[in-house]
Each structure stands twice: as structure tokens, then as C-alpha cells.
Amino acid sequence: MKLKKLSPLVNPQSIALVVVLLVNWALFPGFFNVTWQDGRLFGSLIDVLNRGVPVAILAIGMSAVIATKGVDLSVGAVMAISGAVAATLVTDGYPASVAVIAALAIGVLCGVWNGVLVAFLEIQPIIATLVLMVAGRGIAQLITAGSIVTFADPLLISIGTGSFAGLPMPVVIAIVLLFISVFVVRSSAVGLFIESVGVNRAAASLAGIRSGLLLVAVYGFSGFCAAISGLIVAGDIKGADANNAGLWLELDAILAVVIGGTSLLGGRFSIAMSVLGAIIIQAMNTGILVSGFPPEFNLVVKAGVIILIFTMQSPLATRLIEMRKTQRAVARKAS
Amino acid sequence: MVDHQTDNSFVLEARGVIKIFGQSRALDGVNFGLRRGEVHALLGENGAGKSTLIKILTGAYQPDGGEVLLDGEPVHFADPLHAQSHGIGTVYQEVNLLPNRSVAENLFLGRQPTRFGFVRKSLIEKNARELLSRYGLDIDVQAELGTYSVAVQQIVAIARAVELSGKVLVLDEPTASLDKLEVEKLFEVVTQLKERGMAIVFITHFLDQVFAISDRVTILRNGRLIGTEPLSGLTRTDVVRMMLGKDITFAPAVTGIEERAAGPALVEFTECGKAGKIHPFSLKIRRGEVVGVAGLLGSGRTEMARIMFGADQCDAGEIRIGDKPVALKSPVQAIAHGFGFCPEDRKVEGILGDLSVRENIVIALQGKLGWFKALNRDEQMEIAGKFAEDLDIRAASLDMPVKLLSGGNQQKVILARWLATDPNFLILDEPTRGIDVGAHAEIVRTINRLREEGLALLVISSELDEIVAYSSRIVVMRDREMVAELTGDNINPSVIVQAIAAQHETVSAEGASV
Numbered sequence: 001m002k003l004k005k006l007s008p009l010v011n012p013q014s015i016a017l018v019v020v021l022l023v024n025w026a027l028f029p030g031f032f033n034v035t036w037q038d039g040r041l042f043g044s045l046i047d048v049l050n051r052g053v054p055v056a057i058l059a060i061g062m063s064a065v066i067a068t069k070g071v072d073l074s075v076g077a078v079m080a081i082s083g084a085v086a087a088t089l090v091t092d093g094y095p096a097s098v099a100v101i102a103a104l105a106i107g108v109l110c111g112v113w114n115g116v117l118v119a120f121l122e123i124q125p126i127i128a129t130l131v132l133m134v135a136g137r138g139i140a141q142l143i144t145a146g147s148i149v150t151f152a153d154p155l156l157i158s159i160g161t162g163s164f165a166g167l168p169m170p171v172v173i174a175i176v177l178l179f180i181s182v183f184v185v186r187s188s189a190v191g192l193f194i195e196s197v198g199v200n201r202a203a204a205s206l207a208g209i210r211s212g213l214l215l216v217a218v219y220g221f222s223g224f225c226a227a228i229s230g231l232i233v234a235g236d237i238k239g240a241d242a243n244n245a246g247l248w249l250e251l252d253a254i255l256a257v258v259i260g261g262t263s264l265l266g267g268r269f270s271i272a273m274s275v276l277g278a279i280i281i282q283a284m285n286t287g288i289l290v291s292g293f294p295p296e297f298n299l300v301v302k303a304g305v306i307i308l309i310f311t312m313q314s315p316l317a318t319r320l321i322e323m324r325k326t327q328r329a330v331a332r333k334a335s
Numbered sequence: 336m337v338d339h340q341t342d343n344s345f346v347l348e349a350r351g352v353i354k355i356f357g358q359s360r361a362l363d364g365v366n367f368g369l370r371r372g373e374v375h376a377l378l379g380e381n382g383a384g385k386s387t388l389i390k391i392l393t394g395a396y397q398p399d400g401g402e403v404l405l406d407g408e409p410v411h412f413a414d415p416l417h418a419q420s421h422g423i424g425t426v427y428q429e430v431n432l433l434p435n436r437s438v439a440e441n442l443f444l445g446r447q448p449t450r451f452g453f454v455r456k457s458l459i460e461k462n463a464r465e466l467l468s469r470y471g472l473d474i475d476v477q478a479e480l481g482t483y484s485v486a487v488q489q490i491v492a493i494a495r496a497v498e499l500s501g502k503v504l505v506l507d508e509p510t511a512s513l514d515k516l517e518v519e520k521l522f523e524v525v526t527q528l529k530e531r532g533m534a535i536v537f538i539t540h541f542l543d544q545v546f547a548i549s550d551r552v553t554i555l556r557n558g559r560l561i562g563t564e565p566l567s568g569l570t571r572t573d574v575v576r577m578m579l580g581k582d583i584t585f586a587p588a589v590t591g592i593e594e595r596a597a598g599p600a601l602v603e604f605t606e607c608g609k610a611g612k613i614h615p616f617s618l619k620i621r622r623g624e625v626v627g628v629a630g631l632l633g634s635g636r637t638e639m640a641r642i643m644f645g646a647d648q649c650d651a652g653e654i655r656i657g658d659k660p661v662a663l664k665s666p667v668q669a670i671a672h673g674f675g676f677c678p679e680d681r682k683v684e685g686i687l688g689d690l691s692v693r694e695n696i697v698i699a700l701q702g703k704l705g706w707f708k709a710l711n712r713d714e715q716m717e718i719a720g721k722f723a724e725d726l727d728i729r730a731a732s733l734d735m736p737v738k739l740l741s742g743g744n745q746q747k748v749i750l751a752r753w754l755a756t757d758p759n760f761l762i763l764d765e766p767t768r769g770i771d772v773g774a775h776a777e778i779v780r781t782i783n784r785l786r787e788e789g790l791a792l793l794v795i796s797s798e799l800d801e802i803v804a805y806s807s808r809i810v811v812m813r814d815r816e817m818v819a820e821l822t823g824d825n826i827n828p829s830v831i832v833q834a835i836a837a838q839h840e841t842v843s844a845e846g847a848s849v
Contacts (some may be wrong), residue, residue, distance in 0.1 A: 035632055057454035098731055189701045189709040200685045206646060207752065208670040267689040 012312035013260060013276050027291035036258045040163040041289060044290055046171075052282030053081070053170035054229040054246070058253035059260070059274040060181050061111075061225030064218045066257050068198045069266030070118055072219060075160065075226040077136025078110045079246030082230030084143040087151050087240035096155035099184075104227045110136065111223020115216030129219075133250065140242035150239035159298055160235025167329035170232045174275070177228065182271050191269075194218060198266025259309055280309075344407060346371050347392060347423065347503050353400030354387050354558075361387040363558045364401065369503060369534045374525060376537045376545045376566070378578055385538055389505055392536075393425050394418035418684040418842065419595035423467065423503025426492045426509055434488075436479025441464035441480050442495050459744055466494055470524050475568045486517030490524055495543055497528060504528065505536045508769065510544055514631045514797070522548050542571055554578055578772055598622060599657075601791045602672075602760055604643065605830065607652030615652055616817040618810065620760065620791045625782060626807030628795040629831045635815035636795045637679055640762050644676040645669035670703055673761075675753030679764040679795070681742065685749045688738035692730045693719040695737045695748050700755045721749035743774025760791045767801060779805060799828040811835060 024044070024053045025031040031248040034043035060073045065072045076241040082103040089099035110132055117128035151157075162169035196204035197211045230248070234240045259277035284305055288298045311317060346367040354362040362384045366440055369375050379385050390396040392403060394412030402409050405421055412418040415425065432441045439460045440447075447454045448462075463476040470490055480488055489509050506525070510518045523787060527550060529535060537549055545552060554561040554577045561577045600619035608615030611634040620626055620782035623813060630636045641647040654661055654674055663669050666676070678684035687695050696719040701710055710718070719733050726747040730740055737748055753761055763782070767775045781804050786792060796802045802809060802827050811819040811834040819834040 011532060084719050187709060188707045189704070190706055192694060192698070192709075194708065195690060196687050196694075199689045200683075202684045203678075203687055204698070205677060206644075206678060207687075207699045208667050209698070210665075210667055 005231045011261075011273075012309055013273060013280065015258075016305065016309050016312075017227060017276065017280050020280060020287060023288035024283065024291065027287065027293075029285075031290065036166070039169070040166050044286060046168065048279065048283050048286045049171045050168040050281050051286060053168075053174045054233055055249055055252045055256055055281060056174050056275045056278035057177060057225050057232070058222075058227045059256040059278045060177060060271050061222030062250075062253045062257045063260070063262055063269045063271045063274040064185070064194055065125070065222045066198075066254070066262050066264060067266055067269035068193045068215060068218055069201070070215070070219070071129065071254060071264070072111075072114060072222045072226075073126065073129040073250050074110065074114060074132035074136055075222060075229070076246035076248060076250040077133050077140065078107055078223055079228035079230035079233060079249065080240075080242050081110060081136055081143065082107045082142035082227035083234030083240035083245045084140040084149065084242050086156060086231055087149040087234055088143055090153040091149055092322045096153045099153075099156065100231060102161075103231055104224060107223040107225075107227020107230070109223070110226070111220040112216055114223065115219030118219060119212040119215035137242060139247075140240075142241045143258060144226075145241055146242075148239050148241045152238070156231070157235050157238050157254055160232050160237070173232065174229065177225070178271065178275055185271065190214075195267055195269065198269075221251075252281055253278070255306065259306065261313060280305075337347065343676060345369055345404070346406060348404040348407075349388065349398075349627070350404065351401035351631075352388065352391055352398045352403070354391060354396060355399045360558050362391070362398075365555065365558070365560045366563075367392075367553055367560070368563070369536060370551075371534050372529055372532045373550040374529055374535045374537050374548050376549035377555070378538075378545065378552055378574065383555040383578075384558040385555060386507075387558075388533055389425070389507060389536065389538065392418075393423055395504060402769070409701065419500050422500045423505070424500030424503070425505040425507060426489065426495030426496050427507045428795060432480055432488065432492055432495070435479055437477050437481050438467075438474065439476040439489055441491060442466060442476075442498070444495075466498065466642075467491070470494055470527070471520075484517065486513050486520055489513070489521060493521075493524060495529075497533065500531070503534045503536070505538075507538045508540070510541060512540055514811045516631070518544065523545065540771065542574060546571070546576070576774060584765040601656070602643075604653045605653045605655070607642055607649040607654065609638065609642060609647060609649050612647065612815065613642065614816040615649075617652075618817070622759070622791050623786055623789045624807040625786050625792045625794055625805050627802040627809040627826075628793060628812060629797075629799065629802055629809055630812030630835060631797075634812040634835075635817075636812045637764055638815070639812065639817075640678075640764050640793065640795060641678065643669075644762055646676070667702070670756065673756075673758050674760045674762065675699070675756060675758040676762045677746070677749045677753065677764060677766055679768070680748065681745050686737050686745050689736055691734045692723070692728070692737050692740065692748055693733040696733075696751045696755055699752045703756055718755050719751070722754055725754070726751050726781060741771065741774070743770035743777075746770055747774060750778065754785075758790065760793075761785065761806055762795075764795045765797065766794065767796065767798060799831055803827055803831070 007229055021031070022276060028106070031044045034041055034045055062072060062075065085106050086099040086103040089102055090096055114129050114132060117123045117131070118125050158169060159171065159173070164172045185194070193204070193209050193214050195208070196209055201211050221300060226246070230246060232247050256277035257274045258264065260270060260273035260275070262274060281302070284302050285298060288295065348370045349365060349367040351364045352362050353360065353364055365388060366385065370826050377388070387396065391398050394415045394417050404410065410421065412421070412831060433444070436444070442463045443459045448458050449455060454667050460476050462555060467474065467476065470493070472487065472490055474483065474487060480491060493504065508782065509521060509522060513521065525535060525537070533743070537545070539545060549566050551563060552569070552574065553563040553567050554574070556578065556803060559641050562816065598621055603619045605617050606615040607617070616639060618626070628636050628639070638647065642649045645668050648664060654663055660673065669676070681687070687698065693715050697710055697715045700718065704710070716733065722728070723730065723733060728744050728747045737745060750766070766778050766782075770778075779801060782792060782794060786805070794802065794806065809821040809826055809831060811821065811831060812816050813835055821830055821834070
């Protein structure tokens with residue numbers, strides 16, 4: 001009975017996270033130490049969460065996109081655009097609130113552009129979003145005129161480095177976004193519609209789902225998430241680096257979603273599990289850094305853990321587990 | 336011929352075969368014997384054990400009891416490739432070939448003649464032409480297989496299977512997606528193979544086809560053998576009774592429908608057409624009537640249905656609901672007017688395969704309610720449960736993925752999806768195609784019930800016996816054009832066939848005059 005209650009928590013992802021954390025602890029005994037200082041929490045665990053936020057937020061939007069049988073390669077570039085817009089506006093003397101709103105609006109606009117290409121021009125998502133992945137970084141460089149735009153606006157900086165209720169501001173933002181998006185997806189019909197379109201767009205359209213509008217909204221949401229991530233990264237370094245902000249993070253975000261168990265073929269998805277996937281990725285990154293291994297190991301170890309997770313999720317493993325269950329049930333019957 | 340018929344020893348035989356899945360016995364001591372030079376139909380409702388038996392005979396499954404004999408000797412097939420090397424080939428409803436490679440390559444894939452390691456393309460093509468000419472098929476073998484009709488692809492698949500195996504050919508619902516002429520073409524090939532001494536197992540849902548081509552029939556029900564009989568001594572009713580274990584009767588032609596349906600039109604299409612798709616057609620549909628649509632595949636039936644549902648837009652003409660002219664620019668608009676549409680291709684356009692039965696049933700209603708007025712889980716369960724019961728949808732659980740249901744139950748799920756929206760006009764495109772006899776009867780019953788409840792229905796079907804039984808009027812489509820509207824005594828299969836066939840006479844007449 002007790003086991004059954006726990007079973008939603010017993011899944012390959014949670015096990016993987018626990019294993020990664022334990023390995024980190026073994027390599028670096030101070031890993032679980034959390035201290036209270038200057039009104040906020042410090043420690044490796046908090047670092048994992050804080051550093052994991054940009055990818056986790058991207059993964060929230062990416063989950064919905066992948067559930068529609070799509071993918072959004074442009075999110076890294078959109079992060080750069082969003083940071084560039086905000087930084088340029090505050091250095092030009094606009095208030096931070098205007099800069100933030102403009103950055104978010106530009107992010108949504110980028111997503112809507114992707115959505116229109118995918119939904120109405122019916123361009124394959126990987127190609128449609130590749131356009132903005134390539135062009136986006138160029139746009140960001142045009143906005144910053146090729147240099148790194150630094151700023152000293154306290155509000156904008158606090159988005160990346162501030163704290164609230166003892167937690168780093170980015171973590172608070174991510175938690176709020178996670179709760180709102182899970183609530184909207186599961187308490188409205190949006191989740192069902194996303195899954196329907198991902199499973200079979202033709203059938204969903206014939207059943208009366210406005211699949212085009214839905215796709216535009218989903219890609220727009222992904223752009224929105226990317227813009228938030230862009231603001232956090234810019235606030236963190238107090239500047240907009242059009243070349244490096246969000247570089248390759250689209251791939252980590254896709255990985256986080258897949259580790260979270262959402263199929264690239266669309267359909268069933270879980271935003272919370274994708275965020276868990278992002279935390280697993282960051283736990284590995286942080287672990288390798290704090291344990292003193294040369295960072296070169298990072299990518300190789302990451303690949304190893306990922307293979308392990310996918311093996312645990314594979315149809316073969318599922319079958320083997322089912323077989324064991326049946327055997328045990330038969331044995332129990334026999335005795 | 337005579338030799339084959341007197342030769343009673345079985346080529347392939349199953350004796351007391353048992354197959355167990357989990358708790359249930361999919362096959363329970365089934366015997367099946369296949370003779371040289373016969374077409375042996377294998378019948379049963381979905382879930383009767385046909386596929387399981389075939390999979391055991393072709394090595395895809397291993398039996399849990401009993402044995403398989405080949406030419407009287409016990410054999411043990413490790414996998415389908417092994418069975419193929421012993422002369423047993425299978426052709427499935429969905430052709431398992433490579434649509435993007437040429438016909439010739441498909442025929443010789445895996446055994447291409449080579450010289451110095453290079454594939455001898457011209458030799459392959461020459462062999463392919465020779466091979467196909469034996470099947471009366473004269474096509475460009477260099478063209479991609481996918482550019483040909485399903486019928487041609489089927490024949491190519493058969494030719495390949497016969498070349499590779501040559502003793503036993505299993506045809507698993509080969510005719511499900513073919514039209515009448517294509518079926519005839521396929522049957523010519525099958526007859527020819529039979530005369531060459533091949534033993535052929537034929538699985539289908541179409542009883543007409545069973546009687547047209549089969550010598551003997553084996554009927555399974557719930558994993559048990561009901562009997563193997565020569566078809567010459569059986570009637571259709573006998574076969575259906577053996578399959579169902581009970582009598583089913585189609586409702587006799589309903590009388591008095593016309594009077595009941597004399598009211599004003601619910602929806603009226605005037606000169607609606609779409610260039611390249613369908614000639615302008617005009618049709619009024621009233622509450623409480625079923626308008627049947629007859630015609631061959633490709634005659635414009637589906638195109639008409641799609642225009643009526645807003646899935647395609649007509650580029651001329653007017654649509655009125657009641658007295659008001661309306662635009663049907665999308666299914667969303669059509670659904671808002673109370674329309675529903677069960678498409679012809681369930682898998683591609685109907686079901687949301689990975690989603691649950693429950694979600695599949697509520698999706699259209701939820702679509703109508705919009706994004707934010709979400710039905711909660713309990714409400715979904717209640718709605719899905721009600722319609723699953725009404726339509727006798729057989730699912731272990733409403734939360735199981737709909738793709739795991741049989742074709743008949745999937746069709747009922749899609750019907751339930753529309754009934755949940757409380758429609759006033761339902762368009763059903765081939766609602767009974769490729770489904771088992773029990774589900775078939777249930778759907779016909781439902782059509783009659785809905786008409787009595789005052790719905791307007793438009794039902795497209797190739798099954799003439801069926802369509803004359805429930806239609807108040809029948810329109811006949813031919814060559815993308817509505818060519819006839821039949822009422823009263825004219826609602827009978829022979830009149831429909833005449834209306835459809837008129838085209839072929841004209842074409843041949845034109846052909847002769849050229």
C-alpha cells in the first residue's frame with residue numbers, strides 16, 4: 001500500500017537524480033551542506049537549482065512544443081535577443097519595467113513567427129525554427145551593435161542575482177512559472193488539445209480543434225519562456241552577450257524534455273518531469289565542477305548518464321520489468 | 336486441377352494449437368488444414384483468433400501447445416523469415432514494401448543479382464517485367480512503387496511473396512482498401528495462383544468476397560474452432576451464424592421514412608463544387624432521414640463529405656442552414672452548427688491513437704466548449720462511460736489507449752465522439768468498412784436509431800445491401816459528379832449498380848469510337 005502511494009515518485013528520472021546527487025556527495029562530502037547567510041541560502045544544492053534555471057525554463061516551453069510533435073531550436077537565439085533588447089533599452093535610458101516587457105514581447109513575437117511557419121506554411125518544425133536559430137543570433141548582434149552591452153540597472157540585475165524568501169530570484173521565477181504553466185495546462189483543456197495535435201493533427205483538426213492557433217500559441221509560449229531565460233542570464237552577468245548568451249542551451253532543453261519522458265514523436269507530456277530532467281543535467285554539471293574533476297570530463301560523463309537513463313526508459317527495459325513482475329506473480333500463485 | 340483437388344494431404348496444418356496471452360487463451364486447441372490449390376477463407380469476428388493463428392503458422396508466434404505440420408512433418412518456425420524459407424509467404428493489408436524504391440527493386444530486394452558486387456539494374460528490371468506480366472500487370476517497373484495504386488502494390492507484394500516462398504500464401508485482409516475493379520483484378524491473380532497449385536489463406540471481412548473466391552472456410556470464435564466446411568454447401572446466413580453464434584438480421588427496408596422526412600431541409604447545398612475535386616452538386620438533407628451515398632472509390636464521395644463538413648471549401652455555390660446562408664470555412668464552424676464527421680480512414684484522420692478511449696470520446700465536445708471550459712476527469716468519465724455503454728464499446732478500461740481497440744470498437748469510439756456533441760447532422764464516410772460483423776450490426780442499428788431520434792444523416796458506403804437497408808434516399812456519385820438521386824422503389828442494389836456502371840459503358844463506347 002505504502003509502495004503504491006510512493007510509486008509516482010519512483011521513476012527512472014527520480015532514481016537518476018538521487019544517484020547523481022549521491023555520487024556528487026561521495027565525491028564532494030560538503031555537497032549537501034546548505035548555509036544561511038545574509039538573508040539567503042547558500043550551498044551546492046542551491047547552486048544546482050540556480051544554475052539549472054535557464055534550461056529548466058526553456059524546458060517548460062519546449063515540453064509543450066515537443067508534445068505537439070515539434071521542436072524549437074531557436075530558444076537559445078531568442079534568449080540572446082531578449083537579453084540584447086533589455087540591455088540596450090536600459091542603457092538608452094528607458095525604465096527597467098519597459099525593457100523587461102519589451103524583451104518578453106519580442107520573445108513571444110519570435111515564437112509566434114516560428115508558430116506561423118510551422119502551423120500555416122507547414123514547414124517542418126526543425127527547419128522552421130532553425131531559421132531563427134541562425135538568424136536570431138545575428139539579430140541580437142545587430143541590436144547590441146556587435147558589442148557586449150553592460151548595464152547597472154538594479155531591477156534588471158536582481159532578476160539574475162537577487163533573492164526572494166531566501167531563494168535565488170531565478171529559482172523563484174522558475175517555480176512560479178512551473179506552477180502557473182502546469183496549472184493552466186492541466187486545469188484547462190489546453191493540455192488535452194496539445195496532446196491531440198501531437199498524436200494526430202489531422203484527426204484533431206477534424207474533431208474541431210483549432211490546431212493552427214494552438215501551434216502558434218505553443219511556439220509563442222516557448223518564445224516567452226526563452227525570453228525569461230534570456231533576462232535571467234543577462235541579469236546574472238549584468239550585460240547582454242549576443243554571441244554567447246544561451247549558446248547550445250536549446251539542445252540541453254530538448255535533452256531535459258526527453259529525459260523527462262516526453263517522446264519526440266509528440267503526445268503525452270509532463271512539464272514537471274522536464275524540469276526534473278533539467279535539474280538532473282545541472283546536477284551532473286555542478287557535481288563534476290565541485291568534485292574537482294577537469295571540466296573536460298563533464299560532457300563524457302553526461303553522455304554516460306544519459307545513456308543510462310534512456311536504457312532504463314527503453315521498451316526493452318520495460319518488457320524485462322514486466323516479465324519479472326509476471327514471473328513473480330506466477331511464483332506467488334504457485335506457492 | 337483434378338490432381339490438386341483429390342490430393343487431400345495438407346500442405347500446412349495446425350493440430351490442437353494453443354496460445355495463451357496473460358490470463359486468456361487466444362487459441363484453444365485449434366485445428367486447421369490447408370490443401371494445395373485451394374483458397375481457404377479464415378473468418379471470425381475481431382478477437383476470434385484469426386491473426387494469432389496466422390502468426391503461429393507463419394512463425395511470428397510460437398504455440399504454447401499443439402503442433403504445426405508442413406507436408407505432414409512437424410516443423411518449428413523460429414520467425415517469419417524461417418517460415419518464408421519453407422515456402423510460406425504473407426501479404427498484409429498495409430503493404431510492407433518500400434514506396435520510395437522502384438517496383439523492380441522492391442521485387443528483388445535482398446536477392447539482387449550482382450556482378451562484381453554491383454547490382455545488375457537492367458537485369459532486375461527485365462526480370463521484374465517478366466514476373467509481373469505473368470500477373471497481367473504491364474507497368475513501368477522503374478517507377479517508384481508508391482506512385483501506384485494500393486491494388487498494384489498489393490499485386491507486387493503478392494508477386495514478391497510467391498517468388499520468395501511459393502507454397503503457401505497468406506493474404507491478410509488484402510482487399511480492405513481496394514475498390515471493386517481492383518478487387519476483381521486481385522482475384523484474377525489469386526485464381527491463377529490457385530491453379531498453379533498454391534495453397535492460399537484468405538482473411539477478409541467481406542462475405543461476398545469469401546463466396547466469390549474461396550473453396551473452403553474455417554471459422555473461429557473466441558479462440559475456438561467452430562468448423563471447417565466447403566463453401567458450396569453454405570449460405571451467407573450459415574456463415575454469419577457460425578461467426579456470431581447467433582442470428583443477426585439487418586433491419587428490413589424501413590417504410591414510411593419519406594413521409595416523416597417531408598419537413599423543411601435542415602441543411603441545403605446548392606451548386607457547391609470545387610475545381611479538380613468535385614463538380615457542383617445540390618442536395619437537401621432533412622431531419623429524420625438518412626441520405627445514402629453510393630459510388631466507387633475516387634468517385635467524389637469523400638470530397639463531397641469533406642466540403643459538407645468544412646474540411647475543404649467549395650469555390651462556388653451556397654450552403655444554407657434553415658433559411659440562413661452560412662459559410663463553412665472550417666470543421667470548427669461546421670461543428671458549431673451541430674455537424675459531425677466520421678472520416679473514411681479511421682487511423683489517419685479519426686482516432687488519436689496514443690490517447691485514451693475517454694479522451695477520444697470527449698475531444699470533440701471539449702473542442703466545442705473551448706480551451707478554458709475544461710471537462711474535469713469525472714465529467715469525462717461519465718460522458719465516455721455513457722456512450723461506451725450506449726454503443727457497446729468493448730474496452731478493458733476507458734483509460735486504455737484507443738489504438739489497442741479493434742477496428743470496430745475504434746469506429747464506435749469516433750461515433751461516440753460525435754454523439755457526445757449532441758449533433759443534428761452526422762456525416763459517416765464508410766462507417767462499417769473493415770470492421771467485424773458484430774460491430775457492423777451495432778453501427779447499422781445506431782444509424783437507424785439516430786434517424787428515428789430525428790437526426791439528419793449522410794452515410795457513404797460501398798456495401799449496397801447495407802446502404803439500401805437504412806437509406807431514405809440514395810445519391811450516386813460517379814467520376815466526381817452526382818449522377819443520380821434514387822428514391823422509393825429505385826432504392827435497390829441493381830439500380831445503384833446500373834447508375835454506377837453507366838460510366839464504364841460510356842467510357843468504352845468513347846474508347847471504341849476514337
